Amino acid sequence: MDADGIHGQLDTLILATLLRGEAHGYAIIGALRERSGERLDLPSGTVYPALRRLERAGHVTGSWTQAGGRRRRVYEITDEGRRALEKGRENWLTLRQVMTAVLDQS
Amino acid sequence: MSGDYLTAVAAPLRGPRRLREGMLAELADGFEEAVADNVAHGLSPELAAERASAEFGSPGVVAAAMQRELEAAQARRTAWTLVVALPAMTILWDLLGGRGDPGLAVTLFARLTDAASVAAFTTAALVLTGRLDRRAAPACGALGLLAVGVALACSAAIALIAEPSRVPSALPLLALASLIGTVWVSASALRSLRVAAVRAEAG
Numbered sequence: 506m507d508a509d510g511i512h513g514q515l516d517t518l519i520l521a522t523l524l525r526g527e528a529h530g531y532a533i534i535g536a537l538r539e540r541s542g543e544r545l546d547l548p549s550g551t552v553y554p555a556l557r558r559l560e561r562a563g564h565v566t567g568s569w570t571q572a573g574g575r576r577r578r579v580y581e582i583t584d585e586g587r588r589a590l591e592k593g594r595e596n597w598l599t600l601r602q603v604m605t606a607v608l609d610q611s
Numbered sequence: 612m613s614g615d616y617l618t619a620v621a622a623p624l625r626g627p628r629r630l631r632e633g634m635l636a637e638l639a640d641g642f643e644e645a646v647a648d649n650v651a652h653g654l655s656p657e658l659a660a661e662r663a664s665a666e667f668g669s670p671g672v673v674a675a676a677m678q679r680e681l682e683a684a685q686a687r688r689t690a691w692t693l694v695v696a697l698p699a700m701t702i703l704w705d706l707l708g709g710r711g712d713p714g715l716a717v718t719l720f721a722r723l724t725d726a727a728s729v730a731a732f733t734t735a736a737l738v739l740t741g742r743l744d745r746r747a748a749p750a751c752g753a754l755g756l757l758a759v760g761v762a763l764a765c766s767a768a769i770a771l772i773a774e775p776s777r778v779p780s781a782l783p784l785l786a787l788a789s790l791i792g793t794v795w796v797s798a799s800a801l802r803s804l805r806v807a808a809v810r811a812e813a814g
Contacts (some may be wrong), residue, residue, distance in 0.1 A: 529637075530637050530641050531640070547668075548667060548668020548669070548672050549641070549645075549666050549667050549668065550620070550638060550641075550642075550667035550668045550673035550676075551668060551672065551673055551676045553634055553637045553638050553641065553673075553677070554634060554673070554676035554677045555676070556637075557630070557634060558679075558683075561680070575640060576636070576640075577640060578633065
């Protein structure tokens, strides 16, 4: 699935990967790739500004850490982020039901 | 090769330095890791960097997404400047600007200044409370400049028509505070307009 196919869903997908615990940008990219079975063809560089957007919205918190000589920004989902994820999940399920209903009749 | 990609992403970016450098540092770290992963899978360093560039997306797409965040951050900065500086200047003039009826013309110019300040303050408050997101930077920039422009023009008009006996004794202090406020607001408003213009140019 290409970037256009998941337009508007990237934030929800990122939040879903963070449910397993805090992670830095590249680990999130890896988790998205792995959990999609390598089918998600996303320009992974856009994950970094998306994380800042989620941080601005209060859905994640980010903090710089130093590990193994590398300075990295690690993100953690907030309670507000969990609520946004739940809403994103509901929206997606509704969209899927609508698409299925229409396509099944064609 | 890695440097080429990161330079291409960084080149068009404008906005708050700390956020810009932070996002670029994160991108550079991830890109290095992607190259290292590709080398570990048997690619030459050149091919590994090429593959990483393809995975990360075109520099223009990544830069545009980053620029949206920089614009939002700059809009919030200008909004904070407006919600602090404009009421401070208004209160200062109300407290030290002299008492008594200054006459209809002076009152009208003073109210016009207040109206421009209220418009800019309201826009800034909408941005800070998340009610205005799209076009926040150009809105804050334009209304911030409008507020100081109207204040300067009205001050000049008042200075021309006010009776010398009504000139407040604290005028030097008021003039200095207004000058500082005007420079502060103008500089931030212009930065917002410049940052917003980058995205407009990029389409």
